[in-house]
Amino acid sequence: xxxLRIPALVxxxxxxxxxxxxxxxxxxxxxxxxxxxAVDIIINVTPPPVVYKGPSVSPDRIxxxxxxxxxxxxxxxxxxxAPRLVAQNTPQQPVKVQAxxxxxxxxxxxxxxxSFVTVNAVAGTTVTVKCAYTVTASTTVSYFQLxxxxxxxxxxxxxxxxxxxNTYISTATPQPTSTPxxxxxxxxxxxxxxxxxxxxxxxxxxxxxxxxxxxxxxATYSSNAVYTIYF
Amino acid sequence: xxxxxxxxxxxxxxxxxAVIAVxxxxxxxxxxxxxxxxxxxxxxQTIIKVTLTPNYYVGxxxxxxxxxxxxxxAPGPAATLDGGSVDFGNVLSGKDYLYxxxxxxxxxxxxxxxxxxxxxxxxxxxNINDNTxxxxxxxxxxxxxxxxxxxxxxxxxxxxxxxxxxxGAVSGGSFTNPPTITYTTYPAPIASSSVxxxxxxxxxxxxxxxxxxxxxxxxxxxxxxxAQ
Numbered sequence: 001x002x003x004l005r006i007p008a009l010v011x012x013x014x015x016x017x018x019x020x021x022x023x024x025x026x027x028x029x030x031x032x033x034x035x036x037x038a039v040d041i042i043i044n045v046t047p048p049p050v051v052y053k054g055p056s057v058s059p060d061r062i063x064x065x066x067x068x069x070x071x072x073x074x075x076x077x078x079x080x081x082a083p084r085l086v087a088q089n090t091p092q093q094p095v096k097v098q099a100x101x102x103x104x105x106x107x108x109x110x111x112x113x114x115s116f117v118t119v120n121a122v123a124g125t126t127v128t129v130k131c132a133y134t135v136t137a138s139t140t141v142s143y144f145q146l147x148x149x150x151x152x153x154x155x156x157x158x159x160x161x162x163x164x165x166n167t168y169i170s171t172a173t174p175q176p177t178s179t180p181x182x183x184x185x186x187x188x189x190x191x192x193x194x195x196x197x198x199x200x201x202x203x204x205x206x207x208x209x210x211x212x213x214x215x216x217x218x219a220t221y222s223s224n225a226v227y228t229i230y231f
Numbered sequence: 232x233x234x235x236x237x238x239x240x241x242x243x244x245x246x247x248x249a250v251i252a253v254x255x256x257x258x259x260x261x262x263x264x265x266x267x268x269x270x271x272x273x274x275x276q277t278i279i280k281v282t283l284t285p286n287y288y289v290g291x292x293x294x295x296x297x298x299x300x301x302x303x304x305a306p307g308p309a310a311t312l313d314g315g316s317v318d319f320g321n322v323l324s325g326k327d328y329l330y331x332x333x334x335x336x337x338x339x340x341x342x343x344x345x346x347x348x349x350x351x352x353x354x355x356x357x358n359i360n361d362n363t364x365x366x367x368x369x370x371x372x373x374x375x376x377x378x379x380x381x382x383x384x385x386x387x388x389x390x391x392x393x394x395x396x397x398x399g400a401v402s403g404g405s406f407t408n409p410p411t412i413t414y415t416t417y418p419a420p421i422a423s424s425s426v427x428x429x430x431x432x433x434x435x436x437x438x439x440x441x442x443x444x445x446x447x448x449x450x451x452x453x454x455x456x457x458a459q
Contacts, residue, residue, distance in 0.1 A: 038296065038327055038388055038438075040372070090457050093283035094353070094409035095334055096316035097371060098309060098449040099437060101358070107325030107441035115369045115438045116393055151298075151388040184298065222390035 031145060031230040035109045038224040039133050040116035041163065043154060043209055047217040048124050110137050110229045117207070124213035131204040134170060135227050142198040144231035147191035149182040154221035158212055159183065165225075166206040167194055178208045184226065191228055277458045279346065280339040285317055286310050287335035287432070288379030293319045296327035296387020296436075304331050316449075317435055325441035329387040332379055333435040334452075339428040342458035347420035348431065349455040351397040353410040360446030365439075367450060368393040372436040373421070383434065391436045392421070394452060404451050412453050423459070 113134045121127040137146060148167070150160035164178035182192040194203070205225070215221075286292075289312065292304030307318030317333045340346050355364040356371060372391035377383045397412050404410030422431055 036296075037325075040391065040393070040438075042392065089277065089279055090414075090455055091279050091281045092411055092453050092455045093281050093336070094411075094451045094453045095283055095285050096309075096406075096409070096449055096451055097319075097435065097437075098307065098316055098447065099319035099439070100307065100321045100447055101439055101443050101445055102321055102323055103445050104323035104325045104441075107323070109325075111325060111441045115440070152390065154390075189298070220392065222392060224388045224390065226388060 034139075034144075034229050034231060035106055036226060036228045037110050037112060037135070038151065038226045039112045039114065039135070040222055041150075041207070041225055042116055042118045042220060042222045043163075043211065044118065044120045044220050045211050045215055045217045046120070046122050048122055048213070108138050110135070110227060112136070112227075119207060119209050121209055121211045123211050123215055123217045126208060126210040128206065128208045130206050131170075132207040133205055134202050135167075135205065136200070136202040137197070137229050138200045139229070139231060140199070141231045143196065144198060144229055145196050146194040146203075147228045147230070148194045149184050149187070149191040149226055151183075151224040151226055152185040153183055154223050155215060158215050158221055160186070160223055162210045162212065163223075164208040164210075166208070167203050169197075170202045170204045174204075174206060178206065181225065191226070194227075275341075278341045279456050279458060281454065281456050282337040283454060284313055284335040284337075285315060286312055286332060288332040290379070290383075291332035292330065293322070293437075294329045294331060294387060296329060298386070298388065301386060306330075319437050322437060322439050324439050324443040324445075326439055327387045328437045328439075329385055329389070330435040330437065331383050331385065332376060332432070333373075334433045334454075335378075336431040336433070336454055337428075338424070338430070338456050340456070340458055342427055344459045345423065345425040345427065346456050346458045347417070348422040348424070349414075349417060349457070350394065350421040351399070351412065351418060351453060351455075352394045353397060353401045353404045353412060353451040353453055355396055356448045356450050358444060358446040358448050359406060361444055363444050363446075365443050365448070367396045369440060370438060371450065371452075372438065373433050374436065376432040376434040378430075378432055385434050387436060389434075389436075391434075394450075397453070406449055410451050410453060412455065414455070417455075417457065425459075 117132045119127055119129055137144060150163065153160045160183035161180040164180045166174050166178040168174045182190065184191065286306065290304055291312070292306030292310065294302055294304050305320065307320030309316045309318035317330055319328055319330055322328055336348065338346060338348065350373065352367040352371065355367045357364050371394045373394060374385060374389055374391035376385060395418065399412040399414040402411045
Protein backbone atom coordinates (compact mmCIF):
# COMPACT_ATOMS: atom_id res chain seq x y z
CA UNK A 1 0.00 0.00 0.00
CA UNK A 2 2.74 2.39 0.91
CA UNK A 3 4.45 1.83 -2.44
CA LEU A 4 1.23 2.86 -4.27
CA ARG A 5 0.50 5.87 -2.11
CA ILE A 6 3.68 7.74 -3.04
CA PRO A 7 3.25 7.55 -6.83
CA ALA A 8 -0.38 8.63 -6.47
CA LEU A 9 0.61 11.65 -4.42
CA VAL A 10 3.30 12.54 -6.94
CA UNK A 11 0.75 12.31 -9.79
CA UNK A 12 -1.76 14.56 -8.03
CA UNK A 13 0.95 17.07 -7.19
CA UNK A 14 2.08 17.12 -10.81
CA UNK A 15 -1.45 17.78 -12.05
CA UNK A 16 -1.91 20.62 -9.58
CA UNK A 17 1.44 22.12 -10.55
CA UNK A 18 0.57 21.98 -14.24
CA UNK A 19 -2.78 23.60 -13.58
CA UNK A 20 -1.25 26.51 -11.72
CA UNK A 21 1.68 26.86 -14.09
CA UNK A 22 -0.40 27.00 -17.25
CA UNK A 23 -3.19 29.10 -15.83
CA UNK A 24 -6.76 28.74 -17.10
CA UNK A 25 -5.90 26.96 -20.29
CA UNK A 26 -5.00 23.72 -18.59
CA UNK A 27 -8.46 23.65 -17.05
CA UNK A 28 -9.77 22.83 -20.48
CA UNK A 29 -8.65 19.31 -19.76
CA UNK A 30 -11.33 19.01 -17.11
CA UNK A 31 -14.26 20.89 -18.64
CA UNK A 32 -17.07 19.59 -20.79
CA UNK A 33 -19.59 21.10 -23.15
CA UNK A 34 -22.64 22.35 -21.27
CA UNK A 35 -24.73 24.12 -23.88
CA UNK A 36 -24.71 25.33 -27.47
CA UNK A 37 -26.88 27.93 -29.21
CA ALA A 38 -27.09 29.41 -32.68
CA VAL A 39 -28.00 32.85 -33.97
CA ASP A 40 -29.10 32.98 -37.59
CA ILE A 41 -27.29 35.69 -39.60
CA ILE A 42 -29.38 36.61 -42.64
CA ILE A 43 -27.86 38.88 -45.26
CA ASN A 44 -30.05 40.46 -47.91
CA VAL A 45 -27.79 41.43 -50.80
CA THR A 46 -28.86 43.89 -53.45
CA PRO A 47 -26.91 44.47 -56.66
CA PRO A 48 -24.68 47.52 -57.02
CA PRO A 49 -26.23 50.44 -58.91
CA VAL A 50 -25.88 50.32 -62.68
CA VAL A 51 -23.60 53.05 -64.07
CA TYR A 52 -24.09 54.13 -67.70
CA LYS A 53 -20.91 54.17 -69.72
CA GLY A 54 -21.13 56.14 -72.98
CA PRO A 55 -20.07 54.85 -76.39
CA SER A 56 -16.35 54.60 -77.01
CA VAL A 57 -16.70 56.12 -80.49
CA SER A 58 -18.06 59.62 -80.83
CA PRO A 59 -20.15 59.51 -84.03
CA ASP A 60 -23.61 58.28 -83.37
CA ARG A 61 -24.62 55.43 -85.52
CA ILE A 62 -27.91 55.23 -87.36
CA UNK A 63 -29.21 51.74 -87.44
CA UNK A 64 -31.54 50.71 -90.22
CA UNK A 65 -33.31 47.44 -90.19
CA UNK A 66 -34.84 46.08 -93.38
CA UNK A 67 -36.91 42.96 -93.48
CA UNK A 68 -38.07 41.08 -96.52
CA UNK A 69 -40.75 38.48 -96.87
CA UNK A 70 -42.39 36.64 -99.68
CA UNK A 71 -45.50 38.20 -101.15
CA UNK A 72 -48.59 36.65 -99.73
CA UNK A 73 -46.79 35.11 -96.75
CA UNK A 74 -47.95 35.74 -93.22
CA UNK A 75 -46.43 38.66 -91.39
CA UNK A 76 -44.82 37.79 -88.03
CA UNK A 77 -47.29 35.05 -87.48
CA UNK A 78 -45.14 33.52 -84.76
CA UNK A 79 -44.76 36.75 -82.82
CA UNK A 80 -48.17 36.94 -81.29
CA UNK A 81 -48.45 38.96 -78.10
CA ALA A 82 -48.59 37.05 -74.83
CA PRO A 83 -52.09 36.45 -73.57
CA ARG A 84 -53.37 38.67 -70.82
CA LEU A 85 -54.05 36.74 -67.63
CA VAL A 86 -57.28 37.71 -65.97
CA ALA A 87 -59.21 36.79 -62.87
CA GLN A 88 -56.60 34.33 -61.69
CA ASN A 89 -57.37 32.03 -58.86
CA THR A 90 -54.92 31.98 -55.94
CA PRO A 91 -55.06 28.54 -54.42
CA GLN A 92 -53.82 28.07 -50.86
CA GLN A 93 -52.63 25.01 -49.00
CA PRO A 94 -52.15 25.05 -45.22
CA VAL A 95 -50.08 22.75 -43.03
CA LYS A 96 -50.19 22.59 -39.24
CA VAL A 97 -46.93 22.77 -37.33
CA GLN A 98 -47.04 21.73 -33.71
CA ALA A 99 -44.76 20.88 -30.80
CA UNK A 100 -44.96 19.87 -27.17
CA UNK A 101 -42.65 22.21 -25.28
CA UNK A 102 -41.11 21.06 -22.02
CA UNK A 103 -39.23 23.45 -19.72
CA UNK A 104 -35.49 23.10 -19.91
CA UNK A 105 -33.64 23.76 -16.64
CA UNK A 106 -30.61 24.78 -18.66
CA UNK A 107 -32.49 27.02 -21.10
CA UNK A 108 -30.99 30.13 -19.57
CA UNK A 109 -27.47 28.77 -19.25
CA UNK A 110 -26.57 30.26 -22.63
CA UNK A 111 -28.94 32.35 -24.68
CA UNK A 112 -29.23 35.23 -27.14
CA UNK A 113 -31.61 38.18 -27.14
CA UNK A 114 -32.73 37.21 -30.67
CA SER A 115 -32.68 34.04 -32.73
CA PHE A 116 -31.72 35.85 -35.94
CA VAL A 117 -30.39 39.14 -37.23
CA THR A 118 -30.89 40.62 -40.68
CA VAL A 119 -28.24 42.70 -42.44
CA ASN A 120 -29.01 44.54 -45.68
CA ALA A 121 -26.01 45.20 -47.89
CA VAL A 122 -25.11 46.08 -51.45
CA ALA A 123 -22.77 43.71 -53.27
CA GLY A 124 -19.21 44.95 -53.07
CA THR A 125 -19.77 47.03 -49.95
CA THR A 126 -19.11 46.68 -46.22
CA VAL A 127 -21.76 47.14 -43.57
CA THR A 128 -21.24 47.28 -39.81
CA VAL A 129 -24.05 46.65 -37.35
CA LYS A 130 -23.27 47.71 -33.79
CA CYS A 131 -24.31 45.19 -31.14
CA ALA A 132 -26.32 43.21 -33.69
CA TYR A 133 -27.19 40.74 -30.93
CA THR A 134 -26.15 39.76 -27.44
CA VAL A 135 -25.09 36.42 -26.02
CA THR A 136 -25.49 35.79 -22.31
CA ALA A 137 -23.82 33.06 -20.29
CA SER A 138 -25.50 32.65 -16.94
CA THR A 139 -23.66 30.17 -14.74
CA THR A 140 -22.93 29.62 -11.08
CA VAL A 141 -19.30 28.76 -11.70
CA SER A 142 -16.35 31.10 -11.48
CA TYR A 143 -14.82 29.83 -14.66
CA PHE A 144 -16.24 29.00 -18.08
CA GLN A 145 -14.99 29.01 -21.63
CA LEU A 146 -17.01 30.40 -24.50
CA UNK A 147 -16.31 29.33 -28.08
CA UNK A 148 -17.85 30.70 -31.24
CA UNK A 149 -17.83 30.47 -35.05
CA UNK A 150 -20.04 30.16 -38.10
CA UNK A 151 -21.53 26.82 -39.00
CA UNK A 152 -20.88 27.25 -42.73
CA UNK A 153 -20.16 29.68 -45.54
CA UNK A 154 -22.94 31.87 -46.91
CA UNK A 155 -22.22 30.58 -50.42
CA UNK A 156 -19.33 29.09 -52.34
CA UNK A 157 -18.31 32.60 -53.41
CA UNK A 158 -19.36 34.22 -50.14
CA UNK A 159 -17.15 32.74 -47.41
CA UNK A 160 -18.10 33.01 -43.79
CA UNK A 161 -14.82 34.77 -43.15
CA UNK A 162 -16.26 37.79 -44.92
CA UNK A 163 -18.23 38.42 -41.77
CA UNK A 164 -16.16 39.73 -38.87
CA UNK A 165 -17.20 40.10 -35.28
CA ASN A 166 -16.22 42.40 -32.50
CA THR A 167 -17.40 40.68 -29.34
CA TYR A 168 -17.05 42.36 -25.98
CA ILE A 169 -18.61 42.48 -22.55
CA SER A 170 -21.68 44.65 -22.98
CA THR A 171 -20.62 47.02 -20.20
CA ALA A 172 -17.09 47.37 -21.55
CA THR A 173 -15.65 49.05 -24.61
CA PRO A 174 -15.41 47.19 -27.92
CA GLN A 175 -12.20 45.51 -29.03
CA PRO A 176 -9.83 47.65 -31.13
CA THR A 177 -10.48 45.54 -34.22
CA SER A 178 -12.93 43.00 -35.55
CA THR A 179 -11.97 39.41 -36.24
CA PRO A 180 -13.32 37.21 -39.05
CA UNK A 181 -15.42 34.30 -37.85
CA UNK A 182 -13.93 30.85 -38.13
CA UNK A 183 -16.13 28.51 -40.15
CA UNK A 184 -16.73 25.12 -38.60
CA UNK A 185 -17.35 23.44 -41.94
CA UNK A 186 -14.10 24.78 -43.43
CA UNK A 187 -11.72 25.02 -40.52
CA UNK A 188 -11.49 21.40 -39.46
CA UNK A 189 -14.61 21.26 -37.34
CA UNK A 190 -13.24 23.56 -34.67
CA UNK A 191 -14.55 26.64 -32.94
CA UNK A 192 -12.53 29.66 -31.87
CA UNK A 193 -12.13 30.51 -28.20
CA UNK A 194 -14.02 33.72 -27.57
CA UNK A 195 -12.87 34.08 -24.01
CA UNK A 196 -13.06 32.84 -20.48
CA UNK A 197 -15.07 34.30 -17.69
CA UNK A 198 -17.24 33.41 -14.74
CA UNK A 199 -20.79 33.58 -13.38
CA UNK A 200 -23.05 35.73 -15.58
CA UNK A 201 -21.76 37.73 -18.52
CA UNK A 202 -23.48 39.35 -21.46
CA UNK A 203 -21.53 39.91 -24.66
CA UNK A 204 -22.35 42.39 -27.41
CA UNK A 205 -21.54 41.28 -30.93
CA UNK A 206 -20.80 43.90 -33.58
CA UNK A 207 -20.98 42.46 -37.08
CA UNK A 208 -19.00 43.74 -40.04
CA UNK A 209 -20.23 42.22 -43.28
CA UNK A 210 -18.19 42.57 -46.48
CA UNK A 211 -20.22 41.31 -49.41
CA UNK A 212 -18.14 40.13 -52.38
CA UNK A 213 -18.87 42.00 -55.59
CA UNK A 214 -19.45 38.82 -57.54
CA UNK A 215 -22.26 37.26 -55.52
CA UNK A 216 -25.63 36.73 -57.05
CA UNK A 217 -27.96 39.61 -56.25
CA UNK A 218 -30.62 40.28 -55.30
CA ALA A 219 -30.51 37.27 -53.04
CA THR A 220 -30.70 36.26 -49.40
CA TYR A 221 -27.86 34.41 -47.69
CA SER A 222 -27.69 32.95 -44.23
CA SER A 223 -25.46 31.13 -41.81
CA ASN A 224 -25.45 30.40 -38.08
CA ALA A 225 -23.23 32.01 -35.48
CA VAL A 226 -22.79 29.18 -33.00
CA TYR A 227 -21.80 29.65 -29.33
CA THR A 228 -20.69 26.82 -27.10
CA ILE A 229 -20.02 27.00 -23.38
CA TYR A 230 -17.69 24.70 -21.46
CA PHE A 231 -17.02 24.45 -17.74
CA UNK B 232 -93.04 48.31 -134.14
CA UNK B 233 -92.98 44.60 -133.49
CA UNK B 234 -89.87 44.08 -135.60
CA UNK B 235 -88.10 47.05 -133.88
CA UNK B 236 -88.93 45.66 -130.46
CA UNK B 237 -87.41 42.30 -131.29
CA UNK B 238 -84.29 44.07 -132.49
CA UNK B 239 -84.04 45.96 -129.23
CA UNK B 240 -84.23 42.78 -127.06
CA UNK B 241 -81.59 41.11 -129.24
CA UNK B 242 -79.34 44.16 -128.82
CA UNK B 243 -79.64 43.85 -124.99
CA UNK B 244 -78.47 40.25 -125.01
CA UNK B 245 -75.54 41.12 -127.20
CA UNK B 246 -74.48 44.01 -124.93
CA UNK B 247 -74.60 41.79 -121.85
CA UNK B 248 -72.52 39.12 -123.55
CA ALA B 249 -70.00 41.74 -124.62
CA VAL B 250 -69.63 43.04 -121.08
CA ILE B 251 -69.10 39.55 -119.73
CA ALA B 252 -66.53 38.88 -122.40
CA VAL B 253 -64.67 42.06 -121.62
CA UNK B 254 -64.71 41.31 -117.89
CA UNK B 255 -63.30 37.88 -118.48
CA UNK B 256 -60.28 39.29 -120.20
CA UNK B 257 -59.56 42.05 -117.67
CA UNK B 258 -56.43 41.58 -115.45
CA UNK B 259 -56.97 40.73 -111.71
CA UNK B 260 -57.94 43.65 -109.55
CA UNK B 261 -54.90 44.67 -107.43
CA UNK B 262 -56.87 45.42 -104.30
CA UNK B 263 -57.56 41.73 -103.80
CA UNK B 264 -53.82 41.16 -103.10
CA UNK B 265 -53.49 43.89 -100.45
CA UNK B 266 -51.76 42.90 -97.17
CA UNK B 267 -52.01 44.30 -93.64
CA UNK B 268 -51.41 43.62 -89.96
CA UNK B 269 -53.99 41.93 -87.83
CA UNK B 270 -53.55 42.21 -84.06
CA UNK B 271 -54.96 39.38 -82.08
CA UNK B 272 -55.79 39.94 -78.42
CA UNK B 273 -57.38 37.54 -76.05
CA UNK B 274 -57.67 36.88 -72.36
CA UNK B 275 -56.97 33.58 -70.71
CA GLN B 276 -58.14 32.17 -67.38
CA THR B 277 -55.17 31.16 -65.24
CA ILE B 278 -55.23 27.64 -63.96
CA ILE B 279 -53.15 26.88 -60.85
CA LYS B 280 -53.05 23.63 -58.97
CA VAL B 281 -51.12 23.22 -55.71
CA THR B 282 -50.57 19.92 -53.95
CA LEU B 283 -49.08 19.98 -50.45
CA THR B 284 -47.73 16.76 -48.97
CA PRO B 285 -46.48 16.85 -45.36
CA ASN B 286 -43.93 14.25 -44.25
CA TYR B 287 -43.34 13.32 -47.85
CA TYR B 288 -40.54 10.80 -47.52
CA VAL B 289 -39.54 7.93 -45.29
CA GLY B 290 -37.22 9.21 -42.59
CA UNK B 291 -39.21 12.36 -41.91
CA UNK B 292 -39.21 13.80 -38.41
CA UNK B 293 -37.41 15.73 -35.71
CA UNK B 294 -33.66 15.81 -35.26
CA UNK B 295 -32.02 17.80 -32.42
CA UNK B 296 -29.46 20.33 -33.63
CA UNK B 297 -26.04 18.81 -33.10
CA UNK B 298 -22.77 18.75 -34.99
CA UNK B 299 -21.27 15.47 -36.08
CA UNK B 300 -23.27 12.25 -36.27
CA UNK B 301 -26.95 13.04 -36.68
CA UNK B 302 -29.57 11.36 -34.48
CA UNK B 303 -32.34 9.32 -36.09
CA UNK B 304 -35.36 11.48 -36.99
CA ALA B 305 -38.28 11.02 -34.61
CA PRO B 306 -41.55 12.82 -35.39
CA GLY B 307 -44.41 13.51 -33.00
CA PRO B 308 -47.56 11.36 -32.99
CA ALA B 309 -49.58 13.66 -35.27
CA ALA B 310 -47.21 13.12 -38.18
CA THR B 311 -47.78 10.31 -40.65
CA LEU B 312 -46.11 9.51 -43.93
CA ASP B 313 -47.60 11.70 -46.69
CA GLY B 314 -50.05 13.28 -44.26
CA GLY B 315 -50.84 14.59 -40.81
CA SER B 316 -49.09 17.64 -39.47
CA VAL B 317 -45.48 18.65 -39.07
CA ASP B 318 -45.25 17.49 -35.47
CA PHE B 319 -41.95 18.14 -33.76
CA GLY B 320 -43.09 16.13 -30.75
CA ASN B 321 -41.43 16.78 -27.39
CA VAL B 322 -38.92 19.62 -27.49
CA LEU B 323 -37.05 21.54 -24.84
CA SER B 324 -37.20 25.30 -24.46
CA GLY B 325 -33.97 26.99 -25.52
CA LYS B 326 -33.07 24.20 -27.95
CA ASP B 327 -32.97 24.02 -31.75
CA TYR B 328 -34.42 21.24 -33.91
CA LEU B 329 -34.59 20.22 -37.56
CA TYR B 330 -37.62 18.55 -39.12
CA UNK B 331 -36.63 16.54 -42.18
CA UNK B 332 -38.87 16.10 -45.23
CA UNK B 333 -41.48 18.45 -43.77
CA UNK B 334 -43.36 19.63 -46.85
CA UNK B 335 -43.48 18.91 -50.56
CA UNK B 336 -45.28 21.45 -52.74
CA UNK B 337 -46.14 20.59 -56.31
CA UNK B 338 -47.34 23.56 -58.33
CA UNK B 339 -48.86 23.21 -61.80
CA UNK B 340 -50.00 26.24 -63.79
CA UNK B 341 -50.63 27.31 -67.35
CA UNK B 342 -48.71 30.54 -66.80
CA UNK B 343 -45.91 30.66 -69.34
CA UNK B 344 -44.15 33.30 -67.23
CA UNK B 345 -44.15 31.23 -64.06
CA UNK B 346 -45.43 32.01 -60.60
CA UNK B 347 -44.58 33.21 -57.10
CA UNK B 348 -44.87 31.02 -54.03
CA UNK B 349 -45.75 32.66 -50.73
CA UNK B 350 -45.54 31.00 -47.33
CA UNK B 351 -46.58 32.66 -44.09
CA UNK B 352 -47.87 31.79 -40.67
CA UNK B 353 -51.50 32.57 -39.97
CA UNK B 354 -50.52 33.57 -36.41
CA UNK B 355 -47.66 33.41 -33.94
CA UNK B 356 -46.67 30.13 -32.31
CA UNK B 357 -49.58 29.65 -29.92
CA ASN B 358 -49.66 27.71 -26.66
CA ILE B 359 -53.14 26.24 -26.26
CA ASN B 360 -52.51 25.47 -22.58
CA ASP B 361 -51.87 28.98 -21.28
CA ASN B 362 -52.73 31.13 -24.34
CA THR B 363 -49.22 32.57 -24.57
CA UNK B 364 -47.45 33.07 -27.87
CA UNK B 365 -43.91 33.12 -29.19
CA UNK B 366 -43.03 35.37 -32.16
CA UNK B 367 -43.18 33.16 -35.22
CA UNK B 368 -40.11 34.69 -36.87
CA UNK B 369 -38.07 33.87 -33.77
CA UNK B 370 -39.33 30.30 -33.67
CA UNK B 371 -40.09 28.61 -36.99
CA UNK B 372 -37.74 28.52 -39.98
CA UNK B 373 -37.66 26.83 -43.39
CA UNK B 374 -34.88 25.64 -45.66
CA UNK B 375 -34.67 23.75 -48.95
CA UNK B 376 -34.61 19.98 -48.73
CA UNK B 377 -34.31 17.14 -51.24
CA UNK B 378 -36.82 14.77 -52.79
CA UNK B 379 -35.62 12.04 -50.46
CA UNK B 380 -34.12 9.89 -53.21
CA UNK B 381 -31.18 12.21 -52.83
CA UNK B 382 -30.55 12.14 -49.06
CA UNK B 383 -31.32 15.29 -47.13
CA UNK B 384 -27.99 16.76 -45.94
CA UNK B 385 -29.47 19.36 -43.58
CA UNK B 386 -28.85 19.64 -39.85
CA UNK B 387 -30.33 21.81 -37.15
CA UNK B 388 -27.58 24.32 -37.90
CA UNK B 389 -28.08 24.52 -41.66
CA UNK B 390 -28.87 28.00 -43.03
CA UNK B 391 -32.55 28.79 -42.97
CA UNK B 392 -35.01 31.65 -43.17
CA UNK B 393 -37.80 32.58 -40.77
CA UNK B 394 -41.50 32.30 -41.39
CA UNK B 395 -43.31 35.54 -40.72
CA UNK B 396 -46.75 36.09 -39.29
CA UNK B 397 -48.97 37.29 -42.11
CA UNK B 398 -50.27 40.82 -42.36
CA GLY B 399 -53.16 39.59 -44.50
CA ALA B 400 -56.68 38.96 -43.23
CA VAL B 401 -56.97 35.52 -41.63
CA SER B 402 -60.19 33.53 -41.57
CA GLY B 403 -60.47 30.48 -39.35
CA GLY B 404 -57.37 28.80 -38.06
CA SER B 405 -58.24 26.91 -34.89
CA PHE B 406 -56.22 23.89 -33.79
CA THR B 407 -58.41 21.59 -35.87
CA ASN B 408 -59.56 23.87 -38.70
CA PRO B 409 -57.13 25.31 -41.25
CA PRO B 410 -57.24 29.03 -42.01
CA THR B 411 -57.29 31.04 -45.21
CA ILE B 412 -55.44 34.30 -45.78
CA THR B 413 -56.80 37.11 -47.92
CA TYR B 414 -54.12 39.41 -49.27
CA THR B 415 -54.40 42.98 -50.37
CA THR B 416 -50.62 43.21 -50.72
CA TYR B 417 -48.47 40.17 -51.13
CA PRO B 418 -45.32 39.74 -49.04
CA ALA B 419 -41.94 38.78 -50.47
CA PRO B 420 -42.24 35.35 -52.05
CA ILE B 421 -40.36 32.46 -50.51
CA ALA B 422 -39.75 31.11 -54.01
CA SER B 423 -40.30 32.10 -57.62
CA SER B 424 -40.48 30.01 -60.74
CA SER B 425 -39.99 31.15 -64.31
CA VAL B 426 -41.56 27.99 -65.67
CA UNK B 427 -45.22 26.97 -65.40
CA UNK B 428 -44.76 24.02 -63.07
CA UNK B 429 -42.30 23.09 -60.34
CA UNK B 430 -41.96 21.01 -57.19
CA UNK B 431 -40.47 22.37 -53.96
CA UNK B 432 -39.13 20.44 -50.97
CA UNK B 433 -38.69 22.01 -47.55
CA UNK B 434 -37.33 21.13 -44.13
CA UNK B 435 -38.34 23.14 -41.11
CA UNK B 436 -36.33 24.28 -38.09
CA UNK B 437 -37.78 25.01 -34.68
CA UNK B 438 -35.78 27.32 -32.41
CA UNK B 439 -37.65 27.15 -29.14
CA UNK B 440 -37.17 30.40 -27.23
CA UNK B 441 -35.79 30.00 -23.69
CA UNK B 442 -38.83 31.86 -22.40
CA UNK B 443 -41.32 29.45 -23.96
CA UNK B 444 -43.70 28.09 -21.34
CA UNK B 445 -44.65 24.44 -21.22
CA UNK B 446 -47.55 23.28 -23.36
CA UNK B 447 -48.78 22.34 -26.79
CA UNK B 448 -47.95 24.92 -29.43
CA UNK B 449 -49.22 25.14 -32.98
CA UNK B 450 -49.32 27.42 -36.01
CA UNK B 451 -50.76 27.02 -39.48
CA UNK B 452 -48.36 27.77 -42.31
CA UNK B 453 -50.29 28.81 -45.41
CA UNK B 454 -48.80 28.54 -48.89
CA UNK B 455 -50.23 30.67 -51.68
CA UNK B 456 -49.40 30.56 -55.38
CA UNK B 457 -49.87 33.52 -57.70
CA ALA B 458 -49.10 33.46 -61.41
CA GLN B 459 -46.63 36.05 -62.63
